[in-house]
Amino acid sequence: NSNSNSNRNSDNNNEYVDKLNFDTNQSNSNSNNQNQVDIKIVEENIKFNHDLINLEKVNENNQFINYNKNTNSIQKHQINSSNRQFLLKTTLKGHHGAVYSINFSPCSNLIVSGSFDKSVRLWNVSQQQEVQCMIEHQMHVTDVNWTNDSKQLVSASYDHNVILWDVLTAKSIRTFNANGYVLSAVSPIDSKIFASSLPNEISIFDKNSGTTICKLENDCMVNSFQVNQNGFYLLSGDACGNIKLWDIRKMNVIKQISNGDTHKPISHIHTLKANTSVESRFLAVNSYDNILRIYDQAYSLNSSTNETNLNLQLYNSFTGYKNHNWPIKSSFYCGKLYQHNLQFQNSSLDSNDNIRFSQKKTIEESYLIATGSADNFVYIYDVDSNKSSDANEKLVEKLEGHKDRIYCVDFHPFEPIIASCSADSEIKLWYAKSLTNIDITLF
Numbered sequence: 001n002s003n004s005n006s007n008r009n010s011d012n013n014n015e016y017v018d019k020l021n022f023d024t025n026q027s028n029s030n031s032n033n034q035n036q037v038d039i040k041i042v043e044e045n046i047k048f049n050h051d052l053i054n055l056e057k058v059n060e061n062n063q064f065i066n067y068n069k070n071t072n073s074i075q076k077h078q079i080n081s082s083n084r085q086f087l088l089k090t091t092l093k094g095h096h097g098a099v100y101s102i103n104f105s106p107c108s109n110l111i112v113s114g115s116f117d118k119s120v121r122l123w124n125v126s127q128q129q130e131v132q133c134m135i136e137h138q139m140h141v142t143d144v145n146w147t148n149d150s151k152q153l154v155s156a157s158y159d160h161n162v163i164l165w166d167v168l169t170a171k172s173i174r175t176f177n178a179n180g181y182v183l184s185a186v187s188p189i190d191s192k193i194f195a196s197s198l199p200n201e202i203s204i205f206d207k208n209s210g211t212t213i214c215k216l217e218n219d220c221m222v223n224s225f226q227v228n229q230n231g232f233y234l235l236s237g238d239a240c241g242n243i244k245l246w247d248i249r250k251m252n253v254i255k256q257i258s259n260g261d262t263h264k265p266i267s268h269i270h271t272l273k274a275n276t277s278v279e280s281r282f283l284a285v286n287s288y289d290n291i292l293r294i295y296d297q298a299y300s301l302n303s304s305t306n307e308t309n310l311n312l313q314l315y316n317s318f319t320g321y322k323n324h325n326w327p328i329k330s331s332f333y334c335g336k337l338y339q340h341n342l343q344f345q346n347s348s349l350d351s352n353d354n355i356r357f358s359q360k361k362t363i364e365e366s367y368l369i370a371t372g373s374a375d376n377f378v379y380i381y382d383v384d385s386n387k388s389s390d391a392n393e394k395l396v397e398k399l400e401g402h403k404d405r406i407y408c409v410d411f412h413p414f415e416p417i418i419a420s421c422s423a424d425s426e427i428k429l430w431y432a433k434s435l436t437n438i439d440i441t442l443f
Contacts (some may be wrong), residue, residue: 007422010393084399085363085433086380086418092427093129099421101329106273107150108413110167113427116142118164120155121426132170136163143184154193156185162195164207176205176328178213184224189231196222202236204248216246223327233308237266237285245310255310266289266330271297282315282383284369286328292318292371294383318381320391322374326405330371331418332383333411335364337438348393363416363432368396370418372406378420378430401428 099116104111104125111123122132122143136219139158146153151171155163162176162185182200187193193205202216202225218238225236229249234246241263245255259266267287271280283295295312302309321328367383378399385394404423411418416432 001018002311005069014186018029022180025132027318028361036193040312044393045212054058058191060402063139084398085357086416086430087376087433088399088401089417090128091401092128092429093332094121094133095119095425095427097140098404098407098423099425099427100141100327101148102408102410102419102421102422103146103153104145104410104412104413104419104429105146105150105167106181108415110150111410111419111427112144112146112153113421114144114155114157115425117272117425118157118162119151119157120144122167122170128429133171134172136172136175137161145186147187147190152187154185154187156195156197157183160197162193164203172205174210176203176210178203180355183222186225186227187374188229188238194223194225194227194234202246212250214251215247216251218244220359221265223266224270225328226270235269235283235310237269239265241266241287243269243283243285243312247307247310254307257310257312259285259287260289260291262287262289262409267327270330270332273335273380273411281369282332284330284332286323286330286371288400290319290321290323290393292321292323292330292369292381294369304373308381310356316385316387316394318369318371318394320373321377321379324374327407328372328374328375328405329408330349331409331411332370333416335362335366335368335416335417337365339368363434365394368411370409372409372420372422374400374405376400376404376422378409378418380418399430402426425441 002126034362042331050430066188095113095115095117099113099115101114102111109125113121113127115125118135118137118139118141120134123129124268125133130152135154137157137159141155141157143156144153151167152167153167155165158181160178160182162178164173166173176193176195178195178197182195182197185193185195187207191207193207194202196202198221200218200221200228204211205211221239223238223239225234227234232248234248236244237248241259242338243257243259244253247254267288268286270284271282280294283297285293285295293314294316294367296315298311300309300311318442369378369383370378370380373379380396382396402422402424406420409418409420417434418430420430421427421429
């Protein structure tokens with residue numbers, strides 16, 4: 001059994017890395033002029049289980065070009081925006097490889113992106129343009145995250161390094177070596193930087209000196225994690241399909257929970273961003289089994305052992321999006337009016353304790369989750385939809401426009417605005433139709 005588990009873990013790790021390397025080869029062969037509609041390029045990007053592939057032509061007018069592989073023909077079509085909740089605002093171009101990670105700054109006026117072209121780029125959202133390009137990594141950039149004050153950020157790379165950057169000067173402050181491919185990195189508190197890397201470990205660095213404080217050893221690759229604000233506990237999602245709660249002070253696992261019964265790798269875990277007013281009660285987990293699960297998480301203190309315990313109860317699950325074999329990420333949005341609606345919803349339960357909806361909610365009254373997908377769409381789901389409903393009833397909207405798989409999406413900290421990044425080397429900004437009459441400088 002031990003050998004079997006070891007082989008399965010190794011296969012999961014290798015499969016994950018191989019998929020990332022596929023994008024590198026693909027991005028190096030792409031033409032720099034991505035505005036030209038070239039039949040040969042179209043054919044190279046066809047997913048053979050689809051009859052139609054949507055390619056962007058004039059996104060400002062909601063026009064797209066469709067290439068049908070069966071008839072070998074190209075046609076324009078106009079997207080009907082009358083019944084859409086989110087509209088495409090703009091496309092940010094500058095990267096020359098797959099864009100793997102994207103993140104709004106906590107102060108909300110900047111976006112950071114990391115790409116397989118080895119660069120970390122800053123974008124001014126209100127001006128809708130690139131403002132900085134930072135190139136020090138020697139291999140693909142796999143993750144980018146901000147510090148809470150928006151003055152610094154961290155980037156992770158396959159070059160085994162995590163770099164801490166000063167946003168104002170766009171210069172690196174310090175480099176931290178993790179001795180393996182770095183998959184994810186965060187700096188949630190002032191004094192520490194956390195990074196997950198191969199082989200199967202999470203490194204904790206002293207932010208000021210650059211030294212390694214300690215390493216948490218896992219039994220397989222840690223694809224995603226998050227640290228609570230006091231820096232005492234860490235929640236990880238790994239390639240074995242397990243969610244683990246770690247006590248950082250004791251360097252051990254307190255609780256292990258299987259994410260469903262498929263044991264497929266977890267590509268991303270996260271909660272609602274910490275600077276929002278609503279408590280982050282929900283944990284989202286993207287998995288290679290093509291199921292996005294939402295857990296209601298509750299922490300408790302064991303009085304006999306004085307240890308923190310984690311209880312996860314499945315709140316909802318979403319299908320339809322494509323996650324299998326690809327490291328897809330998702331993001332929460334909580335509307336400004338959601339708290340008021342929550343009281344109504346909790347009083348309207350059916351016999352199976354499922355929430356009933358007797359009225360259509362606005363975006364501002366909703367709790368949403370958006371996710372990337374390997375089929376080139378952004379999927380948006382209603383977190384509070386009836387958990388026994390089918391996938392279509394839970395789906396708020398499916399956004400089209402990218403030409404290749406969408407790795408990561410991120411909601412604006414305050415507004416219903418989505419940033420998405422893709423293997424097509426582009427970043428797109430989508431905003432709720434309710435914002436169309438509002439000055440877009442609210443970014």
